[in-house]
Amino acid sequence: MTLSKTKLPFQAEVAQLLHLVTHSLYSNKEIFLRELISNASDACDKLRFEAIDQPALYEDQPALEVRVSFDPAAKTLTIADNGIGLSQQEAIDNLGTIAKSGTKEFMSRLSGDQKADAQLIGQFGVGFYSGFIVADKITVESRRAGLPAEEGVRWVSAGAGDFEVDTITRPQRGTSVTLHLRDDAEEYLNLWKLKSIISKYSDHISLPILMEKEEWKEGEDNKGGRMVKTGEWEPVNQANALWSRPKKDITDEQYVEFYKNISHDFEAPLAWSHNRVEGNTEYTQLLYIPAKAPMDLWNREKSAGVKLYVKRVFIMDDAEALLPTYLRFVKGVIDSADLPLNVSRELLQESRDVKAIREGSTKRVLGMLEDLAKKQRKTTTSSGDDGKLDIGSGESVPAPNPADGVTDVVDKNADTSLAAEAAAEYGDESGKYAKFYAEFGAVLKEGLGEDFANRERIAKLLRFASSTSDTVSVSFADYKARMKEGQEAIYYITAETLAAARNSPQLEIFRKKGIEVLLMTDRVDEWALNYLTEFEGTPLQSVAKGAVDLGKLQDEAEKKAAEEAAESFKPMLERLKEALKDKAEDVRVTTRLVDSPACLVVQDGGMSTQLARLLKQAGQPAPELKPVLEVNAEHPLVKKLETSPHFEDLANILFDQALLAEGGLPADPAAYVRRVNALLV
Numbered sequence: 197m198t199l200s201k202t203k204l205p206f207q208a209e210v211a212q213l214l215h216l217v218t219h220s221l222y223s224n225k226e227i228f229l230r231e232l233i234s235n236a237s238d239a240c241d242k243l244r245f246e247a248i249d250q251p252a253l254y255e256d257q258p259a260l261e262v263r264v265s266f267d268p269a270a271k272t273l274t275i276a277d278n279g280i281g282l283s284q285q286e287a288i289d290n291l292g293t294i295a296k297s298g299t300k301e302f303m304s305r306l307s308g309d310q311k312a313d314a315q316l317i318g319q320f321g322v323g324f325y326s327g328f329i330v331a332d333k334i335t336v337e338s339r340r341a342g343l344p345a346e347e348g349v350r351w352v353s354a355g356a357g358d359f360e361v362d363t364i365t366r367p368q369r370g371t372s373v374t375l376h377l378r379d380d381a382e383e384y385l386n387l388w389k390l391k392s393i394i395s396k397y398s399d400h401i402s403l404p405i406l407m408e409k410e411e412w413k414e415g416e417d418n419k420g421g422r423m424v425k426t427g428e429w430e431p432v433n434q435a436n437a438l439w440s441r442p443k444k445d446i447t448d449e450q451y452v453e454f455y456k457n458i459s460h461d462f463e464a465p466l467a468w469s470h471n472r473v474e475g476n477t478e479y480t481q482l483l484y485i486p487a488k489a490p491m492d493l494w495n496r497e498k499s500a501g502v503k504l505y506v507k508r509v510f511i512m513d514d515a516e517a518l519l520p521t522y523l524r525f526v527k528g529v530i531d532s533a534d535l536p537l538n539v540s541r542e543l544l545q546e547s548r549d550v551k552a553i554r555e556g557s558t559k560r561v562l563g564m565l566e567d568l569a570k571k572q573r574k575t576t577t578s579s580g581d582d583g584k585l586d587i588g589s590g591e592s593v594p595a596p597n598p599a600d601g602v603t604d605v606v607d608k609n610a611d612t613s614l615a616a617e618a619a620a621e622y623g624d625e626s627g628k629y630a631k632f633y634a635e636f637g638a639v640l641k642e643g644l645g646e647d648f649a650n651r652e653r654i655a656k657l658l659r660f661a662s663s664t665s666d667t668v669s670v671s672f673a674d675y676k677a678r679m680k681e682g683q684e685a686i687y688y689i690t691a692e693t694l695a696a697a698r699n700s701p702q703l704e705i706f707r708k709k710g711i712e713v714l715l716m717t718d719r720v721d722e723w724a725l726n727y728l729t730e731f732e733g734t735p736l737q738s739v740a741k742g743a744v745d746l747g748k749l750q751d752e753a754e755k756k757a758a759e760e761a762a763e764s765f766k767p768m769l770e771r772l773k774e775a776l777k778d779k780a781e782d783v784r785v786t787t788r789l790v791d792s793p794a795c796l797v798v799q800d801g802g803m804s805t806q807l808a809r810l811l812k813q814a815g816q817p818a819p820e821l822k823p824v825l826e827v828n829a830e831h832p833l834v835k836k837l838e839t840s841p842h843f844e845d846l847a848n849i850l851f852d853q854a855l856l857a858e859g860g861l862p863a864d865p866a867a868y869v870r871r872v873n874a875l876l877v
């Protein structure tokens with residue numbers, strides 16, 4: 197295809213983003229170089245991958261590299277690669293639009309506050325467009341590998357509303373991005389400056405980044421000397437994949453930089469773990485726990501954060517088979533020594549090696565979290581924690597039981613199980629684990645339903661608010677340690693908000709008796725807890741399900757009084773059942789209420805009204821549930837029923853109020869209002 201010079205508009209979001217990039221990222225402008233080198237390196241990775249099946253794509257240049265050069269006279273800086281290149285159509289598509297999921301939401305969250313926006317943009321990743329932080333014009337020239345020289349493309353834009361594309365002849369494969377620097381960005385026309393930025397941000401890039409050597413030339417006739425280019429290119433980065441280097445040779449800064457590079461996050465990660473695993477399945481893993489949740493965390497289809505390499509060759513981004521979905525927040529790299537280079541996504545799903553990697557990596561991540569939870573205590577008393585987990589000093593960790601093909605490095609790790617116990621033992625108010633939990637706790641809970649093998653470990657990592665603790669810091673183990681004598685269950689309630697949970701009528705008897713109840717307000721709680729019926733031998737019991745059974749916590753006198761009340765209330769119950777037969781499955785007398793006249797419960801094992809409501813809101817089929825109405829026979833309003841001439845109205849009000857108290861809405865709100873008003877006048 198040949199294209200005559202054409203002007204095209206940017207997608208609206210790009211134009212908006214560009215405006216922001218130039219205004220908000222100014223204080224951190226040098227990141228443009230990291231982004232452009234990272235794109236160049238990705239392009240080389242892509243070529244290497246496509247060339248596995250089509251070696252001809254290498255043409256006569258099998259050595260992949262990135263060259264950075266500058267021209268002080270023209271005030272330009274050029275980043276050139278001999279990677280996969282762009283076809284004309286690809287240049288139009290990729291450099292004029294943003295194809296990322298979550299773009300709309302991202303745009304809508306921008307506030308106009310530069311600092312906050314810079315943070316958001318950092319998380320979103322501006323990639324190529326970051327060039328406009330320092331350039332008032334960018335020229336991209338490219339030819340895709342495999343296409344003839346005449347099908348090159350030139351893309352030019354001043355970063356305003358549009359860009360121009362044109363056909364060029366370009367013998368060399370790959371892409372060169374030339375930045376026409378703004379006057380205030382001339383500092384980048386300096387070899388030392390560029391070298392220092394490259395070693396800061398891009399040392400770990402696995403291909404050589406070359407710059408032209410300069411040397412000092414004395415001036416003639418006593419005139420001052422100057423640096424001149426020699427025509428010889430030399431690598432300015434270490435050019436070996438960071439994860440393949442020995443741990444002892446990698447500094448924390450390098451780990452953090454690598455994270456920022458692969459995640460496009462501005463913030464340092466909370467923790468990382470770097471290991472080489474040997475045994476039946478050999479691989480290197482470098483996994484990070486971010487400090488901040490991305491915007492699309494809730495999308496379970498969102499791309500995973502782990503890149504797959506095979507023997508240092510990049511294979512794919514977002515390799516979802518490498519970690520379970522509930523760990524989709526983890527970023528990092530897994531480099532397998534066993535998988536074939538031409539492995540496809542489908543093949544990954546079935547591979548035994550991948551299964552072993554997935555199990556090993558899952559355990560490693562859980563181990564990191566356990567360590568964070570354990571360290572939580574320590575870090576509140578000591579300072580200077582740098583986020584790095586001490587993961588043992590050995591270079592490589594042998595698999596404990598290679599015979600079963602599953603390499604379990606985590607259990608080899610000296611203090612992992614200790615960590616788990618300590619994590620369960622200590623509550624945490626602040627610090628890294630609390631930070632992690634606030635961002636990702638709800639996602640972690642999905643693991644209860646998704647990862648049966650690790651359910652116990654996940655359960656130990658969970659934290660909740662409770663009727664006696666405002667912060668989300670109570671673990672099941674904390675709860676158990678505080679259980680009353682004679683208490684046989686871990687009690688919890690699910691509700692839409694903390695306030696609704698805390699004030700729920702179902703809690704009254706527990707409060708009266710001083711029994712702690714866990715308050716669960718994440719949407720996922722109800723679903724996740726279906727998969728956790730007990731914690732270390734103690735059953736979990738929803739206080740809004742089934743008849744209240746306080747077991748040994750209820751004394752004989754109370755039991756007797758309750759039975760008598762139920763007996764004498766029987767005729768009234770019959771009348772209530774009749775009046776509410778369309779709404780309530782049953783009506784019974786309860787001992788769980790102290791101050792409220794009535795509440796709704798569901799049958800044991802049934803879906804809670806809260807979950808049914810959530811499903812309905814989400815447009816999913818939910819069974820038509822009829823809850824059980826439980827009444828407090830001691831309450832004046834209930835006592836009044838007996839003699840009231842408005843029995844029918846009162847009965848309905850009782851039911852609808854119980855529904856309101858738990859965050860629901862009467863089926864016929866107008867009828868409810870009418871009934872209340874009739875009683876008020």
Ligand SMILES: Nc1ncnc2c1ncn2[C@@H]1O[C@H](COP(=O)(O)OP(=O)(O)OP(=O)(O)O)[C@@H](O)[C@H]1O
Nearest residue numbers: 235236239281282290291321322323324325371460
């Ligand atoms: N040097 C290059 N060679 C080939 N294609 C490139 C190059 N630079 C950019 N591209 C193409 O342009 C697209 C957009 O680049 P951009 O940096 O904006 O986003 P990205 O790299 O996809 O995302 P992110 O930077 O957030 O990882 C890339 O996906 C790639 O297809």
